[in-house]
Amino acid sequence: MxxxxxxxxxxxxxxxxxxxxxxxxxxxxxxxxxxxxxxxxxxxxxxxxxxxxxxxxxxxxxxxxxxxxxxxxxxxxxxxxxxxxxxxxxxxxxxxxxxxxxxxxxxxxxxxxxxxxxxxxxxxxxxxxxxxxxxxxxxxxxxxxxxxxxxxxxxxxxxxxxxxxxxxxxxxxxxxxxxxxxxxxxxxxxxxxxxxxxxxxxxxxxxxxxxxxxxxxxxIENKKVEKKEKVVEKKPLTKQEKRRTISIFILAAFVIFFWAGFEQAGSSLTMFAEKLTNRNVLGMTIPVSWLQSLNPVFVLILSPIFAKIWFKLANREKGDLKVPVKMAIGMIVLGIGFLVMVFATISVGNTENPVAKASMWWLVITYFFNTTGELCLSPIGLSMVTKIAPAKLASLLMGIWLASTGVANILGGFIASNLESFGAKDIFLMISIVCIVLGGVLLLLSNKISKMME
Incomplete structure (x- = not known):
């Protein structure tokens, strides 16, 4: 050369x-x-x-x-x-x-x-x-x-x-x-x-x-769609493409419940941090909003580790974990994170008249679990859509996948809006149970969904 x-x-x-x-x-x-x-x-x-x-x-x-x-x-x-x-x-x-x-x-x-x-x-x-x-x-x-x-x-x-x-x-x-x-x-x-x-x-x-x-x-061209005659693919979806499309919709339905829990970071978890958490460290009161930096900190720390784990799994003799399995693990891990918050509310006693405020470590541990769940689910999901979506529906299905997160945010807001009615303990327990149960269901369905994706 x-x-x-x-x-x-x-x-x-x-x-x-x-x-x-x-x-x-x-x-x-x-x-x-x-x-x-x-x-x-x-x-x-x-x-x-x-x-x-x-x-x-x-x-x-x-x-x-x-x-x-x-x-x-x-x-x-x-x-x-x-x-x-x-x-x-x-x-x-x-x-x-x-x-x-x-x-x-x-x-x-x-x-x-x-x-x-x-x-x-x-x-x-x-x-x-x-x-x-x-x-x-x-x-x-x-x-x-x-x-x-x-x-x-x-x-x-x-x-x-x-x-x-x-x-x-x-x-x-x-x-x-x-x-x-x-x-x-x-x-x-x-x-x-x-x-x-x-x-x-x-x-x-x-x-x-x-x-x-x-x-x-x-x-880089400032690309716009030219008003030229375009060859429109009129062929119907193949049987395999239909199965793949259905699998994306199924997984998107599960993902809604993951993000509805995850997005409590800005609502119910923030309210818990403000009202029921001891944020005094060395004489300084830690601002409530600082705790929302924990997720990106953990993302930056854990991303290289997960990249290595996925690489090793992909190259082992048995092959990589199936996409639905990884996403199910993410949901279960998020559920465990909210189970930690249940114990945090128990440590406070009566949330209306708390005996003592909870340690910040409860929130730190919860954010760690939430981020771990995110890394099992979020990048895996985006990659999955780009790989299996039929070419002529690729943009639409990616839009639907992202829109499921929008639905989840609205659902998450509705859940947090009942914080006063049901109490923090019941809200966190509900999120925990739903995510763990749905994660288990997704594990049971993983083989069938994986066959649809192939």
Whole structure:
């Protein structure tokens, strides 16, 4: 091999600089989303006098669930509009700009009008931004390029770095720096400054993207669907394709219950952390929102470990674990995590008049189990859809798979809205039982579903 060929091949193994531009753009967008999300349920349920909106826990949890749920539906519309009219790069800028305005509305317009207008803008902006930045990552590489899986792993790290630092910074501003305290008790929160930090994060991401996009993404076409005659595949689905499609719907139905439990992180678990958890460490009261950084911390720690486990399993003589088995394990592990929270509520005694507050270690252990379950289910599910979905239904089925998470968020909000009616112990026990039982059912059905997927 000639020297020039060696240099060319080495260059091909490196990732293009455009990937790192998208990494930082996504990191700041996730900073904005998770920063705002970490404060939302507290903002909704804190009394008006203390700087919140004074909603009941029930109403606040439903608003939270609807907000997070709809952020998974609008990307279907945003992706369509980008394909037909805007193109991916312009859609990213439009979506980012709308989200900046949404966060600024939450910062600058107090009361219910500011809340609902701000959340609506964030939902719309997310619809333009989220699907298209991932599409551009894929467009950096030619079809069949072996670097693509690695590229999405790097990109996924940007998501987790953003979701790690956001609750820390926004929580510090809202619950420490800009909170007014009397005798150690918070008299008024500084929620709006947390929302301002989320807006600044989004602005930084957009500035970086707009300035460096021409240089590092200039070769990426701003693709729109051309109005040319297209050959439409009219052949009906084969028997195998129908079985695969049905298997995706079956697994999506199970996944709804996993995410409904997992997304309690921003609602019922946050309320437990605020009201029933001892957050004093070395004389400092840990902000409630900081505990939401535990999930991305565990993701960053555990992801390389799980990658090695899956690689070793895939190369053993018996073959890899079946996809439904991995997902069933994820559901059962999540159920165990909520069983830990049942013991946490028992340690408190009467949650209305607690004898003592629970240790933070209960939440740390729960988040560890929840993240372990996530890594067994979430990336496995996305990979599964891309592998077995019939080509002409690939985008639709991926949209349905993601929309199931939206349904789960709304269901999760409904579950959390009953926190006061049923009590934390019963809510956590219900989630635990449902996830463990459904995980067991999925294990029993795993062979049949796996045959449908082949």
């Amino acid at each position: 000639e020297k020039t060929d060696v240099i060319r091949n080495n260059t091909k193994m490196k990732h293009p600089p455009g990937l790192y531009l998208l990494f930082f753009t996504e990191m700041w967008e996730r900073f904005s989303y998770y920063g705002m999300r970490s404060l939302l349920i507290l903002y909704l349920t804190t009394s008006f006098v203390q700087g919140g909106l004074g909603f009941s826990v029930s109403t606040g949890a439903m608003i939270y669930g609807l907000y997070t749920g709809f952020t998974y539906f609008t990307p279907i519309i945003g992706g369509f509009l980008a394909d037909r009219f805007l193109g991916q790069k312009l859609a990213i800028v439009v979506g980012g700009a709308i989200m900046v305005v949404g966060n600024l509305v939450l910062f600058g317009i107090p009361g219910h009008i500011g809340l609902f207008l701000g959340l609506a803008l964030l939902i719309i902006g997310n619809g333009f931004f989220k699907p298209n930045i991932s599409t551009v990552v894929g467009q950096l590489y030619p079809e069949g390029d072996k670097r693509k899986d690695s590229a999405f792993t790097i990109f996924y790290m940007g998501i987790n770095v953003g979701s790690l630092i956001a609750p820390i910074i926004c929580g510090l501003l809202a619950e420490n720096i800009f909170a007014e305290k009397v005798n150690g008790a918070i008299v008024q929160y500084g929620f709006k400054y947390g929302f301002l930090a989320a807006a600044i994060g989004m602005i930084l991401g957009q500035i970086i993207f707009v300035i460096f996009s021409p240089k590092y993404l200039g070769h």
